[in-house]
Amino acid sequence: MSQTPAPSPAPAAINRLAIIGVGLIGGSLALSLRQAGYCREIVGAGRDRASLQQAQSLGVIDRFELDICAAVHGADMIVLATPVGAIESVCRALRGCLAESAVLTDVGSVKASVVDAVRIGLGHLPAGFVPAHPIAGRERSGVEAATADLYEGRRVILTPLPESDPQACQAVRRMWEVAGARVEDMPVDHHDEVLAATSHLPHLLAYTLVSSLSRLGEQEEIFRYAAGGFRDFTRIASSDPVMWRDICLHNKEAILGMFKHFARDLELLGEVIDAGDGDRLLSIFQRAKQTRDRFCERPDS
Ligand SMILES: NC(=O)C1=CN([C@@H]2O[C@H](COP(=O)(O)OP(=O)(O)OC[C@H]3O[C@@H](n4cnc5c(N)ncnc54)[C@H](O)[C@@H]3O)[C@@H](O)[C@H]2O)C=CC1
Numbered sequence: 586m587s588q589t590p591a592p593s594p595a596p597a598a599i600n601r602l603a604i605i606g607v608g609l610i611g612g613s614l615a616l617s618l619r620q621a622g623y624c625r626e627i628v629g630a631g632r633d634r635a636s637l638q639q640a641q642s643l644g645v646i647d648r649f650e651l652d653i654c655a656a657v658h659g660a661d662m663i664v665l666a667t668p669v670g671a672i673e674s675v676c677r678a679l680r681g682c683l684a685e686s687a688v689l690t691d692v693g694s695v696k697a698s699v700v701d702a703v704r705i706g707l708g709h710l711p712a713g714f715v716p717a718h719p720i721a722g723r724e725r726s727g728v729e730a731a732t733a734d735l736y737e738g739r740r741v742i743l744t745p746l747p748e749s750d751p752q753a754c755q756a757v758r759r760m761w762e763v764a765g766a767r768v769e770d771m772p773v774d775h776h777d778e779v780l781a782a783t784s785h786l787p788h789l790l791a792y793t794l795v796s797s798l799s800r801l802g803e804q805e806e807i808f809r810y811a812a813g814g815f816r817d818f819t820r821i822a823s824s825d826p827v828m829w830r831d832i833c834l835h836n837k838e839a840i841l842g843m844f845k846h847f848a849r850d851l852e853l854l855g856e857v858i859d860a861g862d863g864d865r866l867l868s869i870f871q872r873a874k875q876t877r878d879r880f881c882e883r884p885d886s
């Protein structure tokens with residue numbers, strides 16, 4: 586009796602994936618694509634041999650190179666996953682090493698300055714470059730924090746450029762979809778304004794709150810009596826300081842714009858408290874509660 590042959594696995598759509606900066610974000614992408622069988626080979630690159638060795642022993646990458654140019658040799662997809670302040674120097678090291686047909690993308694939390702850094706570093710914007718930003722992460726960093734399911738059901742924003750080749754955009758979109766993400770397009774400047782409001786401002790408020798409290802005299806006592814609300818609000822103040830320094834330096838205008846908006850509201854709240862205006866306080870808190878409850882109820886939030 587003839588047996589029905591087992592269906593062969595779908596062919597890997599990326600032959601060689603090169604990840605520059607194998608930390609939380611690059612490592613999680615590698616793990617999810619590996620789990621989906623989407624890459625024939627994953628090569629890591631970076632500055633730190635010990636962490637690349639760890640990435641290899643954790644099964645995140647197949648092999649690594651300390652020379653970035655060697656890492657991208659023969660790669661059809663290259664992902665820049667370093668802090669945004671390192672993108673220009675990484676691209677300088679990539680000058681003359683990228684194959685014409687290679688797709689280049691990044692994961693940076695800001696986009697306009699990453700586009701500038703790629704243009705300056707490489708000396709031009711290649712048609713294969715498609716900027717991207719996964720709206721997923723956590724307060725821990727490094728490859729040891731990487732997980733295969735980090736992008737499951739989360740959004741990834743692509744900010745394609747006029748120069749971006751539609752086939753490269755499709756390849757980057759597909760890669761993130763295979764990693765479980767929902768992919769959307771957005772103009773570069775709009776991305777930086779939206780993220781200044783929804784991500785950068787909250788992180789900077791959390792850092793400032795903890796930093797400010799840590800300089801009060803009775804520090805030990807304050808933290809001893811901190812309840813769950815303090816933990817919830819400040820979790821993101823445990824995020825990587827280098828990454829957030831770079832985000833501040835590279836999305837300055839949009840962040841300062843949000844600071845102004847927020848500072849006005851904080852000042853107003855102070856005036857309302859000072860005036861003992863309970864009705865006004867109630868209406869501010871009710872509006873905030875309704876907005877957050879509505880947002881958190883949405884199935885896609
Ligand atoms: N952590 C998060 O929640 C999110 C981070 N991002 C973005 O992802 C990028 C990476 O962040 P994480 O993975 O969290 O950081 P990470 O610190 O976990 O990983 C960064 C990796 O880049 C390497 N690296 C640093 N400078 C380098 C250089 N000059 N050359 C080569 N390698 C270098 C580090 O050794 C490390 O392996 C950042 O641009 C960040 O803005 C985006 C979404 C979420």
Ligand SMILES: O=C(O)C(=O)Cc1ccc(O)cc1
Pocket residue numbers: 693694719720721722723724784821
């Ligand atoms: O830890 C969290 O909740 C985050 O918000 C992580 C995060 C940090 C930076 C990004 O650009 C996107 C997501």
